[in-house]
Amino acid sequence: MTARATRLSDLGLTARAGRDPALSGLTADSRAVRAGMLFAALPGTATHGAHFIGTALEQGATAILTDAEGLRMAADLLADTDTAIVVAEDPRAALACAAALWFGSQPETMVAVTGTNGKTSVATFTRQIWSALGHAAINIGTTGIEGAWSAPSSHTTPDAITLQKLLAAAAEGGITHAAMEASSHGLDQRRLDGVRLKVAGFTNLTQDHLDYHGTMAAYLAAKARLFTRLLPEDGIAVVNLDGAKGSDMAELALARGLRVLTVGKGQGADLQIAATRPDATGQEVRYLWQGRAFQTRLALIGAFQAENVAVAAGLAIAAGDAPEAVLATLPRLTGVRGRMQLAATRRNGAAVYVDYAHTPDAVETALRALRPHVMGRIIIVFGAGGDRDRSKRPLMGEAARKHADVLYVTDDNPRTEDPAAIRAAVMAACPEANEVGDRAEAILRAVDALLPGDALLIAGKGHESGQIIGTDVYPFDDVEQASVAVAALDGVI
Ligand SMILES: CC(=O)N[C@H]1[C@@H](OP(=O)(O)OP(=O)(O)OC[C@H]2O[C@@H](n3ccc(=O)[nH]c3=O)[C@H](O)[C@@H]2O)O[C@H](CO)[C@@H](O)[C@@H]1O[C@H](C)C(=O)N[C@@H](C)C(=O)N[C@H](CCC(=O)O)C(=O)O
Ligand SMILES: Nc1ncnc2c1ncn2[C@@H]1O[C@H](COP(=O)(O)OP(=O)(O)OP(=O)(O)O)[C@@H](O)[C@H]1O
Numbered sequence: 235m236t237a238r239a240t241r242l243s244d245l246g247l248t249a250r251a252g253r254d255p256a257l258s259g260l261t262a263d264s265r266a267v268r269a270g271m272l273f274a275a276l277p278g279t280a281t282h283g284a285h286f287i288g289t290a291l292e293q294g295a296t297a298i299l300t301d302a303e304g305l306r307m308a309a310d311l312l313a314d315t316d317t318a319i320v321v322a323e324d325p326r327a328a329l330a331c332a333a334a335l336w337f338g339s340q341p342e343t344m345v346a347v348t349g350t351n352g353k354t355s356v357a358t359f360t361r362q363i364w365s366a367l368g369h370a371a372i373n374i375g376t377t378g379i380e381g382a383w384s385a386p387s388s389h390t391t392p393d394a395i396t397l398q399k400l401l402a403a404a405a406e407g408g409i410t411h412a413a414m415e416a417s418s419h420g421l422d423q424r425r426l427d428g429v430r431l432k433v434a435g436f437t438n439l440t441q442d443h444l445d446y447h448g449t450m451a452a453y454l455a456a457k458a459r460l461f462t463r464l465l466p467e468d469g470i471a472v473v474n475l476d477g478a479k480g481s482d483m484a485e486l487a488l489a490r491g492l493r494v495l496t497v498g499k500g501q502g503a504d505l506q507i508a509a510t511r512p513d514a515t516g517q518e519v520r521y522l523w524q525g526r527a528f529q530t531r532l533a534l535i536g537a538f539q540a541e542n543v544a545v546a547a548g549l550a551i552a553a554g555d556a557p558e559a560v561l562a563t564l565p566r567l568t569g570v571r572g573r574m575q576l577a578a579t580r581r582n583g584a585a586v587y588v589d590y591a592h593t594p595d596a597v598e599t600a601l602r603a604l605r606p607h608v609m610g611r612i613i614i615v616f617g618a619g620g621d622r623d624r625s626k627r628p629l630m631g632e633a634a635r636k637h638a639d640v641l642y643v644t645d646d647n648p649r650t651e652d653p654a655a656i657r658a659a660v661m662a663a664c665p666e667a668n669e670v671g672d673r674a675e676a677i678l679r680a681v682d683a684l685l686p687g688d689a690l691l692i693a694g695k696g697h698e699s700g701q702i703i704g705t706d707v708y709p710f711d712d713v714e715q716a717s718v719a720v721a722a723l724d725g726v727i
């Protein structure tokens with residue numbers, strides 16, 4: 235990648251004592267420092283990057299970006315050095331903006347979506363709409379980079395340097411449109427600062443990630459930061475009024491001087507979901523765009539997907555495509571990997587779905603969404619991830635108890651926690667559930683229990699291709715396990 239800006243001052247950074255060295259690169263990881271680089275010593279959740287300033291200097295860093303705390307921590311090392319020192323109140327924001335200048339280009343039309351649930355679906359649908367309209371488009375998020383380009387991503391919202399490098403490569407490769415997911419961690423850690431967004435979308439806000447944010451108010455504040463990424467004169471917020479906290483977000487966006495495009499079932503919405511009729515393979519939906527009706531078929535299971543499609547259509551319209559053209563693409567939308575994905579069907583007709591529901595609201599939403607498509611019982615296989623919000627576990631158990639008929643509690647990604655303790659926390663709210671720690675065995679037993687007319691929802695891991703136990707990742711794929719179980723029991727694939 236050719237850097238366009240090479241001096242510190244070209245990146246909007248001002249060092250002490252007027253130093254302005256030419257730079258060979260940027261990094262926030264001391265282990266990646268090479269001669270001539272800027273090392274951003276950032277405050278983190280586990281440690282402060284300032285602990286590694288000594289290593290960075292030894293490896294030839296010519297500039298250090300940090301905060302007042304970092305400067306204090308490394309005062310001795312920095313007292314007597316030629317290294318340029320930049321002290322910023324918010325060094326993560328400064329790094330993100332510097333990275334944008336360093337890499338220099340981004341797709342012309344960029345939108346981002348935030349919310350507890352639905353981000354991947356919305357970003358994927360937005361990209362599919364754009365592709366159907368002939369734009370060179372990608373989506374960036376939990377399922378990686380998809381569309382005209384594809385690559386894996388370790389995070390839902392990549393760190394600022396990775397993100398800006400990726401956006402520049404995309405723009406240079408001819409990508410004109412990008413829809414990205416903005417996670418609350420990403421927003422809190424300023425990973426998107428420096429991204430030039432035209433439109434921002436909001437799906438809903440319910441409980442998750444309290445291990446990181448502490449309170450729902452702090453979680454909401456992190457999500458709301460997305461709207462500060464838009465310019466009041468021409469930025470547009472697309473808000474699902476039916477999503478939890480939707481009207482609060484719409485008010486907040488209006489108060490920031492943004493234009494707001496609303497979607498929802500209510501009559502006041504710009505893009506209204508006027509009626510839906512679910513069937514075995516999808517749903518008929520009547521959308522109204524500013525009062526004008528568009529009848530469409532979605533090959534997607536779940537009422538929530540009609541909402542996500544509305545947000546995606548709203549993003550595409552707000553980003554500049556004609557509403558009629560956007561709405562005409564909707565029958566071409568295909569499902570999102572691991573989101574209410576039909577994974578297998580038993581010989582007796584019972585269907586097995588894989589879904590990424592890993593919050594209390596998503597478990598409830600997914601089960602309720604399935605109900606109109608199922609004549610018999612709904613069986614669920616689920617668990618909760620380790621090293622994540624502990625308080626959501628009984629709430630997930632409660633949602634499953636209320637909305638499913640037969641429950642199997644199993645392991646998700648236990649990570650470094652005791653899997654049995656995680657299962658116990660879930661089962662505190664659904665003691666009658668079957669407990670089967672081994673996920674493959676739980677899936678096999680649940681598939682075996684399916685009678686004609688029943689459906690099985692395997693929740694929590696969606697598209698994931700591994701199970702994290704301790705710090706190791708073992709190959710595991712719910713869709714594959716569903717097929718294996720059906721094949722083992724019915725003798726077919
Ligand atoms: C809690 C969290 O989000 N942590 C992220 C954060 O790490 P951190 O800054 O807190 O790291 P730290 O260990 O305290 O280190 C502080 C600083 O010292 C530096 N360091 C550290 C060690 C060393 O030897 N040298 C060195 O320079 C680090 O690079 C860092 O800059 O910044 C890192 C670099 O960008 C991320 O990789 C890391 O993601 C961790 C691995 C993670 O699991 N994050 C998840 C929770 C996350 O971000 N998830 C969201 C999706 C959530 C959702 O909505 O579902 C996502 O966007 O993916
Ligand atoms: N609009 C919605 N309202 C409630 N639940 C939803 C909605 N959209 C999706 N879900 C549920 O959330 C799960 C995850 O969906 P999706 O991946 O689109 O969300 P996400 O916000 O990207 O999640 P993550 O960032 O954790 O990957 C789905 O499998 C479904 O169970």
Ligand SMILES: N[C@H](CCC[C@H](N)C(=O)O)C(=O)O
Binds near residue numbers: 390592619622646647
């Ligand atoms: N981005 C989410 C994904 C959770 C998926 C679930 N399978 C789990 O491991 O908890 C997180 O990191 O919290």
